Amino acid sequence: MFDLDQTIKNRHSTRKFLSQPVPRTLLDEALTLAQHAPSNSNIQPWRVVFAEGVRRDRLQEALLNQAKQQQPNIPPLPEAFQHYRQELGTQVYGAMGIAREDKANRQLAVLRNYEFFGAPVVGIICMHQDLSVADALSVGMYLQTLILCLTARGLGTCAQVSLAGYPEIIRNELNIPPELLIICGLAVGYSDPDFPANHLHTSRESVEKNVTFLDH
Numbered sequence: 764m765f766d767l768d769q770t771i772k773n774r775h776s777t778r779k780f781l782s783q784p785v786p787r788t789l790l791d792e793a794l795t796l797a798q799h800a801p802s803n804s805n806i807q808p809w810r811v812v813f814a815e816g817v818r819r820d821r822l823q824e825a826l827l828n829q830a831k832q833q834q835p836n837i838p839p840l841p842e843a844f845q846h847y848r849q850e851l852g853t854q855v856y857g858a859m860g861i862a863r864e865d866k867a868n869r870q871l872a873v874l875r876n877y878e879f880f881g882a883p884v885v886g887i888i889c890m891h892q893d894l895s896v897a898d899a900l901s902v903g904m905y906l907q908t909l910i911l912c913l914t915a916r917g918l919g920t921c922a923q924v925s926l927a928g929y930p931e932i933i934r935n936e937l938n939i940p941p942e943l944l945i946i947c948g949l950a951v952g953y954s955d956p957d958f959p960a961n962h963l964h965t966s967r968e969s970v971e972k973n974v975t976f977l978d979h
């Protein structure tokens with residue numbers, strides 16, 4: 764048994780992994796637990812395809828080739844939310860030692876997404892394309908449950924919407940059928956403790972900013 768509060772606090776995104784393999788038993792334990800996640804009408808809409816070994820390497824090569832030629836197809840953030848991304852960039856790139864005006868190294872850091880930050884295992888998180896927002900919420904609840912179970916077992920993770928920017932490549936490389944919507948990736952592996960950005964705990968708003976209680 765693991766301490767839930769501590770696991771929630773320990774979880775943060777890992778952006779440099781060791782090449783050390785992920786024991787399949789740990790992955791299986793986390794996947795079995797994550798199946799307990801709740802879902803709308805209990806339809807359990809999450810579908811996950813993992814790539815490791817040669818398949819992972821082929822996916823990386825195909826994604827990197829594409830990412831060097833073409834911007835990912837990811838909807839832009841609405842104006843009101845853009846400052847969060849800028850603040851995140853300052854924190855993450857700052858921890859990586861990359862200056863704001865250093866566009867070349869920022870671009871290289873973005874490309875590291877398509878190497879899954881060196882993670883030996885990458886999951887592709889999907890759901891059926893005919894489902895709706897409540898079902899995407901269920902997939903999100905599953906994903907967080909899975910991530911916490913992996914965190915509790917000493918593994919690092921990074922959810923990666925950047926991968927969904929090239930859905931055709933992922934579909935082709937991993938034989939994902941057309942009816943499955945590719946939502947995001949999940950890099951899984953052991954965190955490199957010598958990479959300062961792996962120790963970054965990004966800032967959060969206060970509860971009051973996000974939550975309102977009404978009593979009359």
Ligand SMILES: Cc1cc2nc3c(=O)[nH]c(=O)nc-3n(C[C@H](O)[C@H](O)[C@H](O)COP(=O)(O)O)c2cc1C
Nearest residue numbers: 774775776851876921922923924925926947964965
């Ligand atoms: C759905 C989702 C997609 C994300 N996509 C990316 C991504 O493509 N690349 C990346 O470096 N981080 C990505 N992240 C990580 C977020 O930037 C990170 O969760 C957030 O900044 C909070 O930091 P923390 O996870 O370290 O607490 C993603 C997170 C989520 C939940």
